[in-house]
Amino acid sequence: MAHTKLFIPGPIEVSEKTLKAFASPMMGHRGKGFQDLYAQVQPGLQKLFYTTQPVFVSTSSAWGVMEGSIRNLVSKKVLNCMSGAFSDKWYDVALKCGKQAEKLQVEWGQAITAAMIEAKIKTGEFDAVTLIHNETSTGTMNPLAEIAAMMKRYPEVHFIVDTVSSFTAVPIKFDELGIDVMLAGTQKALALPAGAAVFAVSEKAFKKAETLKDRGYYFDFLEFRKNHESNMTPTTPSISHFYALRSKIEDIMEEGMENRFARHLKNAEITRAWVKKNGFELFSEEGYASVSLTCVKNTKGVDVAKMIAALKSKYNCIIDGGYGKIKGTTFRISHMGDESTANIELLLSWLDDSLKSI
Ligand SMILES: Cc1ncc(COP(=O)(O)O)c(C=O)c1O
Incomplete structure (x- = not known):
């Protein structure tokens, strides 16, 4: 059919070219072939994130990194900005990770503003905020630049941003905005097959992760950083996604x-x-x-x-x-x-x- x-x-939709790249033959993930492939996608990913930080590829959908962000960064309490199905769920996920969490709930379709977040975090109760930049369930894009500017006044509060359905559709400048974790899924604007996520972590966030003992293993940001130093991933990755990413980065840079x-x-x-x-x-x-x-x-x-x-x-x-x-x-x-x-x-x-x- x-x-x-x-x-x-x-x-x-995934283009024929990307699908073909995705179907490239396998190779060992602890050898030079994979390390070369890993290194080849890095500069393109850093351009797309507007960052000099490493950009990691997780063999999980976005939720893996969303949960990982909570486990790596929250020791006090997280403020979950909620305005739709995905952002609402992040609160439940934080609780399931055994963390203290508080809702900043607005009506679905309404935007979250910097003032709303500031009113909560100025109490000093929080060490992290989760924000979904583009709430896919409601088609609403939150004012990230304005929120990020405000967040800079609260450096003790880590700013975790889901750009799952906005990444590569609009510019999102990780370094300039001062984001601590930014993540995206491959099946949205990147137009790759589903099943992987890309993410960047700030130095400040790595430092915080070092202080947390229950980060788990699969999404331990420090494991990603350590393996990155030799152009590898902590576990066997979806090698297919790396091939597809290389092809897609070529397409994006060409356009x-x-x-x-x-x-x-x-x-x-x-x-x-x-x-x-x-x-x-x-x-x-x-x-x-x-x-x-x-x-x-x-x-x-x-x-x-x-x-x-x-x-x-x-x-x-x-x-x-x-x-x-x-x-x-x-x-x-x-x-x-x-x-x-x-x-x-x-x-x-x-x-x-x-x-x-x-
Ligand atoms: C904004 C947003 N965040 C998170 C997710 C969860 O992504 P996944 O199911 O790929 O883990 C989605 C899925 O559509 C989403 O749109």
């Missing part, structure tokens, strides 16, 4: 990072215009709409499942029918990764047709 093209917010960011913005703008034209509304608070996906408030009460079925049967592609408690009352269109503006325009015309047909 022909492949159903994905316009869901992850996993997304140009600025062009890539501009393309993502353009795709977001035309999708938002389609939302308006069709009498729907954005789910996210005004001014905070995501650049990598659009979460549409189903203000017209269309049968979302029917619309997606129509899209699939005629055009063999799918969008997402809403996530968690807003399933059906919202739907999500992904425009991240390799999608050209022409592709997104085509998808929007197919959506018009699907809407007419139901």
